Amino acid sequence: MKIxxxxxxxxxxxxxxxxxxDNSGVDIANVKMSMNPFDEIAVEEAVRxxxxxxxxxxxxxxxxxxxxxxxxRTAMAIGADRGILVETPADLDLQPLAVAKLLKALVDKEQxxxxxxxxxxxDDDCNQTGQMLAALADLPQATFASKVEIVDGKxxxxxxxxxxxxxxxVSLPAVVTTDLRLNxxxxxxxxxxxxxxxxxxxxxxxxxxxxxxxxRIKTLKVAEPAKRSAGIxxxxxxxxxxxxxxxxxxx
Amino acid sequence: MTSLVIAEHDNASIKGATLxxxxxxxxxxxxxxxxxxxxNASAAAAAAAQIAGVAKVIxxxxxxxxxxxxxxxxxxxxxxxxxxxxxxFPATAGGKNVAPRVAAKLDVAQISDxxxxxxxxxxxxxxxxxxxxxxVQSTDATKVITVRTxxxxxxxxxxxxxxxxxxxxxxxxxxxxxxxxxxxxxxRPELTAAKIIVSGGRALGSSEKFNEVMTPLADKLGAAIGAxxxxxxxxxxxxxxxxxxxxxxxxxQLYVACGISGAIQHLAGxxxxxxxxxxxxxxxxxxxxxxxFGLEADLFAAVPELxxxx
Numbered sequence: 226m227k228i229x230x231x232x233x234x235x236x237x238x239x240x241x242x243x244x245x246x247d248n249s250g251v252d253i254a255n256v257k258m259s260m261n262p263f264d265e266i267a268v269e270e271a272v273r274x275x276x277x278x279x280x281x282x283x284x285x286x287x288x289x290x291x292x293x294x295x296x297x298r299t300a301m302a303i304g305a306d307r308g309i310l311v312e313t314p315a316d317l318d319l320q321p322l323a324v325a326k327l328l329k330a331l332v333d334k335e336q337x338x339x340x341x342x343x344x345x346x347x348d349d350d351c352n353q354t355g356q357m358l359a360a361l362a363d364l365p366q367a368t369f370a371s372k373v374e375i376v377d378g379k380x381x382x383x384x385x386x387x388x389x390x391x392x393x394x395v396s397l398p399a400v401v402t403t404d405l406r407l408n409x410x411x412x413x414x415x416x417x418x419x420x421x422x423x424x425x426x427x428x429x430x431x432x433x434x435x436x437x438x439x440x441r442i443k444t445l446k447v448a449e450p451a452k453r454s455a456g457i458x459x460x461x462x463x464x465x466x467x468x469x470x471x472x473x474x475x476x
Numbered sequence: 477m478t479s480l481v482i483a484e485h486d487n488a489s490i491k492g493a494t495l496x497x498x499x500x501x502x503x504x505x506x507x508x509x510x511x512x513x514x515x516n517a518s519a520a521a522a523a524a525a526q527i528a529g530v531a532k533v534i535x536x537x538x539x540x541x542x543x544x545x546x547x548x549x550x551x552x553x554x555x556x557x558x559x560x561x562x563x564x565f566p567a568t569a570g571g572k573n574v575a576p577r578v579a580a581k582l583d584v585a586q587i588s589d590x591x592x593x594x595x596x597x598x599x600x601x602x603x604x605x606x607x608x609x610x611x612v613q614s615t616d617a618t619k620v621i622t623v624r625t626x627x628x629x630x631x632x633x634x635x636x637x638x639x640x641x642x643x644x645x646x647x648x649x650x651x652x653x654x655x656x657x658x659x660x661x662x663x664r665p666e667l668t669a670a671k672i673i674v675s676g677g678r679a680l681g682s683s684e685k686f687n688e689v690m691t692p693l694a695d696k697l698g699a700a701i702g703a704x705x706x707x708x709x710x711x712x713x714x715x716x717x718x719x720x721x722x723x724x725x726x727x728x729q730l731y732v733a734c735g736i737s738g739a740i741q742h743l744a745g746x747x748x749x750x751x752x753x754x755x756x757x758x759x760x761x762x763x764x765x766x767x768x769f770g771l772e773a774d775l776f777a778a779v780p781e782l783x784x785x786x
Contacts, residue, residue: 236604238741241607241740242604242607242608244607244608251603251604251607251608263722320585321576321585321586322579322580322583322584322585322586325580344722345722347604347605347721347722347741348603348604349588349603350588350589350602350603350604350605350721351586351588352572352576352588352589352622353575353576353579353586353588354576355576356546356572356573356574356575356576356577356580357576357577357579357580357586358580359546359577360550360576360577360578360580360581361580361581364651365547365649365651365652366546366547366573366577366652367652368546368572368573369569369573371715381655384569385569385715385716386569386570386657386716387568387569387570387668387716387724388659388660388716389657389658389659389660389714389715389716390657390658390659390715390716391543391654391655391656391657391658392654392655392656392657393545393652393653393654393655394652394653394655395651395652395653396650396651396652399651404715404722405705405708405709405715405722406708406709406715440585441584441585441614441615441616442585442587442612442613442614442615443612443613443615444610444611444612445598445611445612445613446610446611447603447608447609447610447611448608448609448611449608449609450602450606450607450608450609453747453752453766455764455765455766455767455770456752456767456768456769456770457768457769457770458764458769458770458771458772459769459770459771461771461773462771462773462778462781462782462785463785465753465769465771465782466782466785466786468769469730469751469753469769473730473751473768473769475672475729475730475750475751476672476697476730476786
């Protein structure tokens with residue numbers, strides 16, 4: 226069984242982004258970029274399934290600018306066997322529906338038994354791509370996974386839902402999206418980074434896959450959120466209780 | 477122009493998130509219909525018909541809809557999607573699971589987590605963990621939307637008198653089945669609907685301490701309990717208590733953060749709370765930058781003292 230792992234290059238989670246002064250977007254020039262943390266968990270899970278002998282090949286895919294190659298190399302350093310870049314122009318606003326269509330084309334081509342990807346990207350916070358891919362490819366989905374087991378040719382997935390956990394069994398092929406508690410990705414070692422440089426990386430254009438990637442949503446404006454001003458420090462619990470009762474009147 | 481709201485429910489009753497979503501739907505203009513897809517869900521459908529501002533309730537009932545499987549619920553929505561200009565889901569675990577499936581099948585983009593409706597095709601939504609607010613315009617014929625419930629007031633749960641119409645259930649996808657669930661049972665208010673939330677961080681040190689320190693305070697205040705991602709990752713609190721960018725987004729009247737440093741992704745989940753209290757012994761903790769009242773103290777002394785003083 227092949228596992229396809231889509232990964233996204235995003236602003237590193239430690240960077241506090243700034244809104245551009247012309248309100249056209251956030252400034253990501255010269256900002257550290259990394260693999261979306263949820264996708265890193267997805268790569269780790271796929272590699273673990275391969276290490277357990279449940280998968281034969283792990284293929285990392287990234288859609289976006291040429292620099293996404295670096296993200297794919299990171300995935301290969303974690304243990305993905307090869308990478309596929311679907312390269313799009315730097316000035317294109319690539320949106321989840323278009324990514325899902327590109328991934329659907331690659332699913333048709335590669336015929337994976339499982340597709341594992343992050344539940345959401347930490348830049349646009351959309352939480353859409355996995356579900357959209359599942360719909361387009363007519364596959365079952367198990368989102369927000371905290372545990373994945375392959376049992377009797379099915380994926381048994383524990384999901385994080387409001388109020389607790391639930392377990393689903395989905396037939397394969399299936400789409401699984403990862404939540405934070407699924408695993409802790411390994412540290413990438415230098416020898417593995419060196420090895421990853423030699424792994425196969427193929428590049429396609431959206432036209433090669435016959436996919437229209439034109440955006441459907443126009444961003445009219447990006448603004449700073451309303452600032453919350455810092456309040457006061459109180460010296461002790463008694464003052465705190467007094468403030469809550471008599472100033473804020475919330476208790 | 478008519479909007480369809482996909483109800484969040486437990487078959488017996490309508491969940492609060494549905495009410496906020498109805499308000500967002502009304503802001504899009506036109507009539508508001510509500511779909512209740514469930515099993516033995518007549519009571520939930522009847523409750524939906526009572527919501528103020530709802531013109532019609534569509535009730536689809538089948539064992540295949542009992543557990544909200546995305547494949548089956550999406551098929552149910554798609555069967556009637558052609559009648560609607562806007563299809564809105566609450567941005568809950570259930571809504572987020574199903575909405576993109578519907579959007580993709582309709583070949584339209586989804587607008588996630590809206591916090592404001594500017595016009596029928598223009599919406600505001602937070603990006604980068606709430607560090608920026610994007611105003612976006614959809615060019616698609618049908619708008620598929622998830623609604624951040626803290627961005628909209630709840631519609632009145634009573635006062636409406638909508639007709640309830642039955643719809644035939646769609647066939648089971650046959651590809652996914654429900655195996656079981658572990659839902660934490662407690663008498664506390666639901667995290668996303670609570671008026672007061674007390675939230676604990678990594679500083680609590682263990683799940684025993686978390687319960688020992690946080691539970692009495694929550695009991696005293698009649699509050700829901702939340703946790704930071706660090707506390708959840710460390711196993712001190714259950715995953716469904718996580719407040720933050722990738723957990724629950726909350727906006728209670730009072731949020732009491734105990735031993736939470738205030739990472740960006742945590743602030744993203746609670747900074748719209750009306751009053752924020754931070755108790756932390758680190759004077760430099762970022763949580764103090766958003767707190768109305770900060771108490772620089774050891775939480776193991778201050779929180780019990782606060783509990784006793786209330």
